Amino acid sequence: xxxxxxxxxxxxxxxxxxxxxxxxxxxxxxxxxxxxxxxxxxxxxxxxxxxxxxxxxxxxxxxxxxxxxxxxxxxxxxxxxxxxxxxxxxxxxxxxxxxxxxxxxxxxxxxxxxxxxxxxxxxxxxx
Amino acid sequence: xxxxxxxxxxxxxxxxxxxxxxxxxxxxxxxxxxxxxxxxxxxxxxxxxxxxxxxxxxxxxxxxxxxxxxxxxxxxxxxxxxxxxxxxxxxxxxxxxxxxxxxxxxxxxxxxxxxxxxxxxxxxxxxxxxxxxxxxxxxxxxxxxxxxx
Numbered sequence: 001x002x003x004x005x006x007x008x009x010x011x012x013x014x015x016x017x018x019x020x021x022x023x024x025x026x027x028x029x030x031x032x033x034x035x036x037x038x039x040x041x042x043x044x045x046x047x048x049x050x051x052x053x054x055x056x057x058x059x060x061x062x063x064x065x066x067x068x069x070x071x072x073x074x075x076x077x078x079x080x081x082x083x084x085x086x087x088x089x090x091x092x093x094x095x096x097x098x099x100x101x102x103x104x105x106x107x108x109x110x111x112x113x114x115x116x117x118x119x120x121x122x123x124x125x126x127x
Numbered sequence: 128x129x130x131x132x133x134x135x136x137x138x139x140x141x142x143x144x145x146x147x148x149x150x151x152x153x154x155x156x157x158x159x160x161x162x163x164x165x166x167x168x169x170x171x172x173x174x175x176x177x178x179x180x181x182x183x184x185x186x187x188x189x190x191x192x193x194x195x196x197x198x199x200x201x202x203x204x205x206x207x208x209x210x211x212x213x214x215x216x217x218x219x220x221x222x223x224x225x226x227x228x229x230x231x232x233x234x235x236x237x238x239x240x241x242x243x244x245x246x247x248x249x250x251x252x253x254x255x256x257x258x259x260x261x262x263x264x265x266x267x268x269x270x271x272x273x274x275x276x
Contacts, residue, residue, distance in 0.1 A: 074130020101133050107144050108153050108191040113132070121132075 005041065007054035008078050009067050010118035013040050016055040019117050023095050024080075026053065053078070058119070067119050074100050076113055076123035085110045085126035144191075152177040153191045156184065160196065164203045165226045170196060200226075205240055208233070213252055218245035 010016035017040060020026045026042035029052055037059065041052035058064050070077055082088045085103045089112050093099065100121055101113040110126045129137075144150060159176035160168070173196050174184035188196045204225040211221040222233040222245075237245050 074132035076132070100130055101136075104133075104136070105147075105150060106136060106140055108150060108157070111136070 003051055005052045005054050006078070007056040008116070008118070008120055008122075009058050009063055010055045010116075010120070011058055012118065013037060013055050013057050016040075016116070016118045017042070020053070020055065023092065023097060024116075055118075064119075071119060071121060074113065074121060077120040079123040079125055082124045082126055085112050085124050088112075088124055149187055150191070152179060152184075153187060156188060156196065157192075157199070160200050160203055164200060164207065165224060167226065167228070168200070173200075201236070205237060208237065208245065209241070209248065212245050212249040215249075221245060 008016075017028060020042050021028060025045060027045050027048065028040070029043045029048070030039060030041040032039040037057040040055045042055065043050055043052050058067065067077070089099065089103050092114060098115045099112060100115060101111065103110050103112045103126075105111075108127070112124045113121050114124065116122050156173050156177040159173055163172070170181055170185065173188075174181045177184050177187070179187065185195065188194075188199070192199060194202075204227060207225045208221040208227075211224055212218070216224065218234060218237075219230050222230045227233040227236075234244055237248070241248055243251070
């Protein structure tokens with residue numbers, strides 16, 4: 001058993017794809033139409049055969065409640081690894097991304113939290 | 128106004144990591160390992176890089192990283208061995224280049240961590256990409272997906 005796909009819930013798949021590729025820098029891997037929505041995944045550009053991130057449409061009402069509760073508390077739904085969190089923070093700020101938490105040391109790592117514009121906070125971590 | 132998450136993070140940090148200078152000591156040790164992993168370094172060397180006693184350093188490193196300095200060193204060596212294997216190095220070349228001193232121990236450790244021997248890892252990674260690109264050290268082949276690094 002291994003982990004091949006994980007997901008973030010998104011309110012709008014098209015907008016999510018735009019943000020996750022054009023702003024965050026991921027690459028679209030799979031786009032399979034499934035009626036109203038798609039099986040839509042992105043991967044890291046330097047790990048194209050690595051774990052896929054599914055941009056999962058919010059078709060289930062209770063999931064929206066869960067997402068909103070996390071968002072209101074500022075709790076990240078997912079965490080992505082970066083080599084230099086300060087550099088990534090500055091790059092994304094210049095692109096208009098809103099951060100709820102600037103780079104912050106926590107133990108041996110440094111964390112920052114951004115708003116993905118799709119209903120989630122995403123945490124960046126520099127190990 | 129900070130969020131609930133931020134408040135909790137700061138609260139936990141004050142409890143678990145109250146001394147900012149210790150973070151710097153641990154980071155110095157990590158940088159030392161990253162710079163000298165190919166050399167025969169041991170706990171005294173890494174503790175000296177952090178500027179503290181061996182016993183204190185061992186405890187400190189585990190507190191911050193959840194593993195011992197030796198486990199961390201092994202992780203770095205295996206990471207670099209994967210990179211060399213994917214660049215075409217033999218198992219023997221990779222073994223000695225990253226600081227291991229026994230091919231059989233290296234092969235056994237690699238198999239334990241990656242789920243397959245070094246040579247198999249390189250072959251599978253080279254066959255995997257569906258983007259038509261050269262394989263990368265992070266390529267998730269069937270071995271790497273089993274890895275706990």
